[in-house]
Amino acid sequence: AQSVAQPEDQVNVAEGNPLTVKCTYSVSGNPYLFWYVQYPNRGLQFLLKYITGDNLVKGSYGFEAEFNKSQTSFHLKKPSALVSDSALYFCAVRDETGGSYIPTFGRGTSLIVHP
Amino acid sequence: KAGVTQTPRYLIKTRGQQVTLSCSPISGHRSVSWYQQTPGQGLQFLFEYFSETQRNKGNFPGRFSGRQFSNSRSEMNVSTLELGDSALYLCASSSGQPAYEQYFGPGTRLTVT
Numbered sequence: 001a002q003s004v005a006q007p008e009d010q011v012n013v014a015e016g017n018p019l020t021v022k023c024t025y026s027v028s029g030n031p032y033l034f035w036y037v038q039y040p041n042r043g044l045q046f047l048l049k050y051i052t053g054d055n056l057v058k059g060s061y062g063f064e065a066e067f068n069k070s071q072t073s074f075h076l077k078k079p080s081a082l083v084s085d086s087a088l089y090f091c092a093v094r095d096e097t098g099g100s101y102i103p104t105f106g107r108g109t110s111l112i113v114h115p
Numbered sequence: 116k117a118g119v120t121q122t123p124r125y126l127i128k129t130r131g132q133q134v135t136l137s138c139s140p141i142s143g144h145r146s147v148s149w150y151q152q153t154p155g156q157g158l159q160f161l162f163e164y165f166s167e168t169q170r171n172k173g174n175f176p177g178r179f180s181g182r183q184f185s186n187s188r189s190e191m192n193v194s195t196l197e198l199g200d201s202a203l204y205l206c207a208s209s210s211g212q213p214a215y216e217q218y219f220g221p222g223t224r225l226t227v228t
Contacts, residue, residue, distance in 0.1 A: 032214055043119070043205055043219030044158075051214045090158065094213050102148065102171045103217070107157040 006106035021076040029097030119220035133194040140208030147189040
């Protein structure tokens with residue numbers, strides 16, 4: 001079975017400060033990990049993914065994420081937050097060997113960037 | 116490339132009625148997945164169709180059904196609507212391979228009164 005946890009319902013950060021949105025996962029085999037962002041009244045948009053290779057993955061809008069196998073984490077980061085980054089962020093995981101083509105999504109973390 | 120489109124964007128239905136939602140995936144994508152999003156339950160997987168066959172199914176009652184056509188367009192049907200079916204229904208398309216991301220449509224906001 002595969003699962004993902006986003007331990008924070010909400011993250012508050014001041015504009016210009018670095019931000020981190022946390023994600024931990026559980027899979028039997030190797031993970032495929034994804035981050036998506038959802039703006040109000042919109043569908044989810046793909047930000048970045050980790051499949052294999054370099055543990056630091058860079059994605060859209062200046063976001064990056066670090067894969068840590070020993071801590072089973074895939075935290076989303078950005079060096080300098082913008083007010084326009086305020087949105088709902090979802091982490092998702094697929095087990096490479098689990099046989100399911102469907103990702104499991106976390107419950108989402110609301111990011112609020114204050115001016 | 117055009118994105119994923121969903122119609123209608125908004126629907127208001129009465130309890131007991133049925134509803135059909137439509138999704139057109141990105142050209143070339145053979146997998147279409149449906150999700151229900153509510154504030155309390157988050158994003159819940161309904162089912163996935165790949166090349167006209169249901170490949171995966173979530174834990175929803177039989178009132179929720181779907182199908183996929185030869186052009187990969189998909190429809191989702193909910194019969195005997197209940198108040199608890201009020202939600203944002205999202206469609207996502209992908210190549211169907213595990214390493215590839217999903218592309219989501221804007222959703223259909225269903226309100227059941």
